[in-house]
Amino acid sequence: MSNPKQPAASAPTTAITPTREENYAEWYQQVVRAADLAENSDVRGCMVIKPWGYATWENVQRVLDRMFKDTGHKNAYFPLFIPLSYLEKEAEHVEGFAKECAVVTHHRLQPGTKADGKPGLVPAGELQEPLVVRPTSETIIGASFSKWVQSYRDLPLLINQWANVVRWEMRTRLFLRTTEFLWQEGHTAHATSEEAMVETLKMLEVYADFAENWMAMPVIKGEKTEGERFPGAVNTYCIEAMMQDRKALQAGTSHFLGQNFAHSSDIKFSDANGSVSFAWTTSWGVSTRLIGGMIMTHADDDGMVLPPRLAPAHVVIIPVTHKPETAQAVHDYCVKLAADLRTIHYAGRTIDVELDARDIRGGDKAWQWIKKGIPLRVEVGPRDMEQDSVFMARRDRGHKEKVSVKRDEFLATIVQTLEDMQSGLFARAKAHREANTQRIDSRAEFEAFFGVKNEAESEETSSGGSVKGGFALAHYAPDPAVEDELKAKFAVTCRCIPVDGNDEPGTCIFSGKPSSRRAVFAKSY
RNA sequence: CGGGGUGUAGCUCAGCUUGGUAGAGCGCUUGCUUCGGGAGCAAGAGGCCGCAGGUUCAAAUCCUGUCACCCCGACCA
Numbered sequence: 315m316s317n318p319k320q321p322a323a324s325a326p327t328t329a330i331t332p333t334r335e336e337n338y339a340e341w342y343q344q345v346v347r348a349a350d351l352a353e354n355s356d357v358r359g360c361m362v363i364k365p366w367g368y369a370t371w372e373n374v375q376r377v378l379d380r381m382f383k384d385t386g387h388k389n390a391y392f393p394l395f396i397p398l399s400y401l402e403k404e405a406e407h408v409e410g411f412a413k414e415c416a417v418v419t420h421h422r423l424q425p426g427t428k429a430d431g432k433p434g435l436v437p438a439g440e441l442q443e444p445l446v447v448r449p450t451s452e453t454i455i456g457a458s459f460s461k462w463v464q465s466y467r468d469l470p471l472l473i474n475q476w477a478n479v480v481r482w483e484m485r486t487r488l489f490l491r492t493t494e495f496l497w498q499e500g501h502t503a504h505a506t507s508e509e510a511m512v513e514t515l516k517m518l519e520v521y522a523d524f525a526e527n528w529m530a531m532p533v534i535k536g537e538k539t540e541g542e543r544f545p546g547a548v549n550t551y552c553i554e555a556m557m558q559d560r561k562a563l564q565a566g567t568s569h570f571l572g573q574n575f576a577h578s579s580d581i582k583f584s585d586a587n588g589s590v591s592f593a594w595t596t597s598w599g600v601s602t603r604l605i606g607g608m609i610m611t612h613a614d615d616d617g618m619v620l621p622p623r624l625a626p627a628h629v630v631i632i633p634v635t636h637k638p639e640t641a642q643a644v645h646d647y648c649v650k651l652a653a654d655l656r657t658i659h660y661a662g663r664t665i666d667v668e669l670d671a672r673d674i675r676g677g678d679k680a681w682q683w684i685k686k687g688i689p690l691r692v693e694v695g696p697r698d699m700e701q702d703s704v705f706m707a708r709r710d711r712g713h714k715e716k717v718s719v720k721r722d723e724f725l726a727t728i729v730q731t732l733e734d735m736q737s738g739l740f741a742r743a744k745a746h747r748e749a750n751t752q753r754i755d756s757r758a759e760f761e762a763f764f765g766v767k768n769e770a771e772s773e774e775t776s777s778g779g780s781v782k783g784g785f786a787l788a789h790y791a792p793d794p795a796v797e798d799e800l801k802a803k804f805a806v807t808c809r810c811i812p813v814d815g816n817d818e819p820g821t822c823i824f825s826g827k828p829s830s831r832r833a834v835f836a837k838s839y
Numbered sequence: 840c841g842g843g844g845u846g847u848a849g850c851u852c853a854g855c856u857u858g859g860u861a862g863a864g865c866g867c868u869u870g871c872u873u874c875g876g877g878a879g880c881a882a883g884a885g886g887c888c889g890c891a892g893g894u895u896c897a898a899a900u901c902c903u904g905u906c907a908c909c910c911c912g913a914c915c916a
Binding site: 327329358410413414450479481483484485490491495497544552563564565566567599600601602603604634636637675676677678679680681682684693695696697698705707713714716839 | 873874875878907908911912916
């Protein structure tokens with residue numbers, strides 16, 4: 315494939331322009347579009363999740379839902395609308411979310427004159443009390459919990475809901491931060507502080523397990539410092555992943571809420587001795603942001619790369635049928651191959667197959683699937699059929715690197731091949747994180763590692779290849795003032811204080827105070 | 840809410856300075872030739888130039904107003 319307009323030495327072409335090196339943020343948008351995962355809606359800040367993206371989310375849901383049920387949780391559904399007064403009950407909670415709430419004030423439209431003087435429909439029937447579109451559901455679920463919990467025998471109460479929420483963000487990006495997004499939120503109530511904390515950490519573990527073993531995205535489990543804590547929580551735990559541009563992505567959170575929401579929602583129970591106590595609650599969630607994490611962890615300059623275990627389809631069969639005399643036979647052969655593949659079990663379901671018999675050119679077709687990130691592509695033409703073999707390409711290898719495999723062998727090894735890709739993706743992502751994680755032992759080293767803010771920004775827009783930083787592991791005695799300064803000067807935040815048990819005494823590189831372990835610092839999404 | 844920018848075909852944009860009946864590329868439709876890795880040629884469909892005023896014989900173009908969106912900041916899963 316040569317480009318007549320360019321000299322022979324022209325750079326290799328990529329399916330996505332710009333490349334990650336050239337402009338990471340724009341590359342991300344282009345991958346989402348080229349992979350047909352989602353698109354912008356006419357509604358500001360909202361996205362349309364397209365079938366390929368939604369099917370990926372459905373796989374996330376299916377696997378996580380099983381994990382939640384296996385840990386004793388039940389699904390339920392609570393209203394989209396939250397009375398304003400509910401939100402006002404928990405002081406920190408209001409403060410945290412008030413600035414980004416969509417508020418419903420009317421319940422009817424009627425013909426009238428709009429603000430711009432034109433005739434049209436105008437809101438009528440003002441509500442006595444405005445309703446807030448849930449930015450999260452602690453308060454309204456708390457209201458139910460207070461009714462459901464009377465006795466210690468009602469505890470623990472382990473509930474999850476799959477829902478949409480709305481947070482009126484200033485700046486949005488597909489999957490990573492949209493005004494409306496899909497998520498799950500777990501809400502639990504317990505008799506003791508200890509039990510609630512065990513739950514909080516158990517679900518953190520579930521998230522880490524899912525991220526690493528299903529998304530192939532290595533994560534660091536840790537606790538947030540005060541400034542990054544969920545509004546109203548006593549402790550917030552998180553999983554943090556490193557994206558290919560070395561920025562951190564918070565991929566999931568689990569909160570120990572203490573008795574804060576039990577107080578504000580009046581969740582009380584009588585214990586075995588007949589004395590009344592407030593319950594201890596937790597909440598935890600992951601969202602469609604995970605899809606953004608998958609993209610930024612695995613995708614390359616040719617588009618999406620899906621971890622096989624969560625891919626909407628594992629393999630696409632592309633019949634090569636441009637010779638009319640063999641077209642029908644090839645097609646029949648492919649239908650049979652698809653049927654046989656669909657009997658094979660993999661990662662909790664059967665192999666999902668796309669048989670792409672569309673009447674478009676083969677090269678174009680193959681590239682569409684490359685961009686969508688399907689793990690395996692197999693071409694079957696008359697020559698392959700004669701030899702009873704398929705021509706297979708893996709998405710984690712070069713797009714020209716194809717091998718002829720006997721049909722039986724292909725069927726016998728496909729599970730192993732997919733698992734191989736799955737673990738390969740994880741290993742690659744982990745190696746990238748480790749290569750860009752540094753132990754930092756002084757403030758000077760820290761500043762050199764991240765550079766000053768303005769410098770970093772100009773680098774980002776021009777050549778992403780020289781962006782400084784990554785994960786810095788430094789001793790730190792938590793202090794909000796220090797974090798404010800780091801954010802202002804370096805656009806760096808304390809991502810978390812890891813809970814991996816690797817305690818190590820030292821001194822804070824900012825204050826010189828004693829520190830019992832290293833924290834993770836990074837630029838973040 | 841501050842600072843910058845942009846509204847023209849489904850998408851990306853040119854045209855505007857210097858007014859003269861609407862353009863390109865991609866995509867789409869049809870036909871022919873191609874076809875084991877992003878095809879070529881030909882024909883075709885598709886736009887009240889964001890909206891409202893004004894200037895003018897004449898406005899995508901100049902003027903005024905307005906709305907929307909985008910980017911940068913403050914805020915965030």
